[in-house]
Amino acid sequence: MVLLISTTAFSSPAFALSTQEKGVTVDLLNQDPDPVKPGDILEVRISIQNMGYEANDNCIVKIEPKYPFKALPGEELSKNIGTLGKRSTDDREKVVKFKVGVENDINKGKYPLKVLFYSNEGKDKVSLTKDLMIAVDSESNAEIESISLERLVPGEKTNLTFGIKNVGNSPLKNAMFSWDCANDVILPVGSSNVKHINLIDVGETANVTFEVLTNVNTVPGLYKLDMTLTYDDVEALKTITEAGTLDNEKRKQIKSKAGVYIGGTTDFDISYMERSLTGSYTFSVSNIGNNAANSVKVSIPQQANWTIANGGSNSVVLGNLQKGDYTIADFNLKPAAYGKELPLKFEISYTSSDGQRQNEKQELSLYTTESPTNENSGSEESSTASFSYKLVLIVVLGIAGVLVYRKVSKKRKMNE
Template sequence: MAFKQIIIFICVIILSLSLCSGNALAESTLSANSSLDKGLNIDLLNQDPDPVSPGDVLEVRISIENTGYKDIENCFVEIKPEYPFKALSGEKLVENIGTLGKRSEDDRRKVVKFKVGIENDVNEGEYPLKVYLYSTSNKNKVSLNRELTIDIDSESNAEIEYINVEKLIPGEKTKLIFGIKNVGNSPLKNSMFSWECTSDVILPVGSSNVKHVNLIDVGETANVSFDVLTNVNTKPGLYKLDMILTYDDIEELKTITEGGTIENQKRKTIESKAGIYIGGTTDFDIAFMEKSPTGAYTFSVSNIGNNGANSVKVSVPLQANWTVTDGSNSVVLGNLPKGDYTIADFNLEPITVGQDLPIKFEISYTSSDGIRQIEESVLSLYASPSTLPVGSKLPEESSGSSFSYKLVSLILLGAAGFFGYKKYQKRVKEKNSQGNWTDESQMEEKKTGE
């Protein structure tokens, strides 16, 4: 019996404790509600721009109003930017709004402004901006927080970031690369790029002028390349490239149809243009033609490229194997159209004779785009021993080769003289025998006449 009484006593104690804790919780909840529910309202009056785009600056106007029956002193409003919002240099995040009067007073409502930045990589949607309201007064403290909904519009966008070449050489096959960059805040899908040149001066080779790219992510660049060619007779100058980029700009358009809700895909088009120069540099060929007895070497200079060259000058720079002995080391040739040639003469002295020596030339000219160009050319030139200048040295093997040459010449001359002498003797014998035969015939004729 005593045991049952003890159990009942324990149950009563537990029940009493539960009731006490419930009352305490209710009191704390009421206390919390009383601290948060003092008739304070925090509202977003407006945002500018609305909606805001990624990378832009957002300005918000926030309304703080006291509808309670007591004044609240030393009030502060603070925003705490979190992604996709960010603090801006020089912009405040806390505002002291002073005293909020009770509901019957004129100063019960205050409006504050804040500016924050928007991250570049945010997607379209609604995002919360956290706002805090608190007071530092010992008389009537408050501490509230709210989340204001900000609309962010993330639109896709793209641009032609670069073209890999600025000049094309007529008749020369070139790889033309376009860089397409996604500068928006959503991926570019099903992109199509095309280009066209004025009067079809530049044409693609081996493919069309249209390329597709399935996906270009945010901030990334996709390269599309074309092999292009221009006519060799294209007049040098600046030509226009028209470029067109289209891609999907997906918008959810809810339309009531028999099939239900559909997704409408719209194509966005970006048109741009760029200039590309056709012309520029050319190529030259230098060849040895002849050498005069005085030591003047004549060379032909040919424009073998696809562009004309103006104010052409050929020079023999200072070098080890050859020296310009007389006159200038440069010859001005004037203008040289493509496919044309002219000649240049230089008085040259080799360091040694009887062998091939490399000689270097410099050709300077003004290209069709008005830029001064310098091209080097090296060819192998034989230093003839027949015009051995004073102070020159024969190569070591030249004495032996010269002796062999003289010996062969003497043998040939001796053989020629021997055969000539034999032939002369033969003719003399034939003449003498013919004279004897004539004398004998005359004597026989005289005897017959007698």
Template sequence: MNFKIVRKIMLCLVVLTLCGQDTLALSTTDLGLTVDLLNQDPDPVKPGEVLEVSFSIQNTGAEEVENVIVELVPKYPFSEISGQSLKNNIGTLGKRYVDERSKTVKFKILVDNNINAGQYPLEVMVYELGNRDSLCISQEFDIYVDSESNAEIESISLEKLVPGKKTNLSFVIKNVGNSPLKNAMFSWESTSDLILPVGSSNVKYINFIDIQDNATVDFEVLTNVNTIPGLYKLDMKLTYDDVEELQTITEAGTVENQKRKTIESKAGIYIGGTTDFDIVFLEQTMSGDYSFSVSNIGNNKASSVTVSIPNQEGWSVNGGSNSVVLGTLQKGDYTIADFGLTPDTYDEFLPLKFQIAYTSSDGERESQDRELSVFASEPVVIQQSIQRGQSEKSGSWLFPALILVLIVGFVIYRKKKQ
């Protein structure tokens, strides 16, 4: 027996065996299946949203494939949603030229809330049931995430502005988007320039506002003292660079394409409202009352003005009401309020508290507290009575003396004439 021939035959058998194994492996790992991304909803998707993706699985091979498994393998920024399976058994796919050689499968996943804009890979695996380690297909599809920046004027510190009074006006700007704001410029203007900044312009710059952060810009503002009370419009404008909106990911790295965005909004500010008062002690009247002057020294009209003296140590109200109604006081007007008061002690200065209530130009009821140092003196009416009694006593002998002088003068005149 020729051992060389035997050896060649055995070698051929080994080669044929190995080739058969390779053919089997290829039939397991390459079944002629293809996968395509049909649709994504929404497109583009935004951070924090639920993404639904649809894939088409086709069999282009000459043999049908049973128990085909389609599995989604999410990586950051994608994640599994509770209750939503990421595996789907689509059953049997027929061989090519057969109607049932393709099927569609859908998955839902969640996009991370803090991701920047860009394209991110989403992996899909297709394999026979039980043969996941011998993959048929592992393919990645790029999903575009749009994290366009958004900002808003979250709050304004001022609702009312008193004419002629310098006031701080603050704006809080919040980044409510999913990418930072850079090189922001904020400005505002009022109707007919009724409100103007003092000591600075109406423009402020902000270098950077991170995601979900905010920034505050302050202005000192003033309006004319003769401004008619009412609600006036305030126009606001915010412009900034949205670097992340057009950010793309390439093989060379991240490319940033700046885009300037503008947000315009408006708000209402009421000009008017409150006013201010001054109260001064005038005199103690002949009837014994204390008289005070009440002045509207503010820049707004005050309606239904009342002045009250609350219960307090050192003073008591005599009999009547402790409140006096003054009516309407225009700005710059004043009027008199009298109170019957009795001090606990005399001949010294005592503190006296007042409360002034009024209706402001915007219809709100307001009040102010004032305090004066008033000299407590004896009632003037008593002093006048004493003076009147002394006058009556002096007048009781004045008339008889006058009669006596007339008689003496008449007697002297008759004697000279004789």
């Protein structure tokens, strides 16, 4: 196909006719890829052929990329192909290659890439322009890329965020995202379960957040979330409507599902109850959360203000505690000082309702008395026992000494 178009470089129709007689053609040999997708790099191979009877010297081929095409760094937009021989010679045809980028927000269709050809030397100058039609294929697609959490605590407000990613080759417009949980186990608070998104560009992720709540008495377990995403899929489907306008928007829907676990961890409260005469401290341990706790163990880690006394244990196994239950734990403790309020650290380990072993740390302040009754009485009893033992020993030794002395004296007198 020969396309010869005169430009403003010619001052008269006669010269334009002379240009046509030169017989120079510009054609698109191929494009790679074909079709090209938004965001890709396009390579075009252009054929320049002289069907005329005169050679053209110092020939230039140039492209002028405009939207949706763009120039790439380091890539030439103009190339000198030298002499284009006349139709009877072997050098009457030249092939040039150019690379350009394609914008991300382009829809499916065919778009013009402008090519200029001109020759600056010779007795007759040649110049022409042609639009090469480039095929662009645009495919829209999206996915629910992420959910912000895997576990919800019954009765506790939580922000639930969904990440919606555009994994296609065209923008997603007028998107609407919604979710639903069977039997309304999980419900949005303060808003509906639907969010609108105006635009998600190619490769971008849009986050939508809902504040949700579950019933405090919800049975722990895995619950299903049904998610729906609808958006405008802009295609090259161009249908003339009755009004004579172009309708090229098509609604697309994506459905998916995910699991969210309800249950898990719980909370504890520790309070001081009493101290016995033997130095044993008694504490109350309560499950104040909304989930049961199994295999509960309370420990007192090594710390500066308290030590375990009388060879006692630093941990107590309490067994299972349902929500709202409490039990007691005893520890033999000795404070580092008396008459002061000292912090006492605890560690609580338990198995949550989802089967995971959990650890929780707590701290309690205790005021220590200056003269513990059991320690003073014990000391006094020990001192009294020691004194009595020594006194009896002295008396026994004294009596034994007197008896020995008498026996020795009597034997001496008999010998005399």
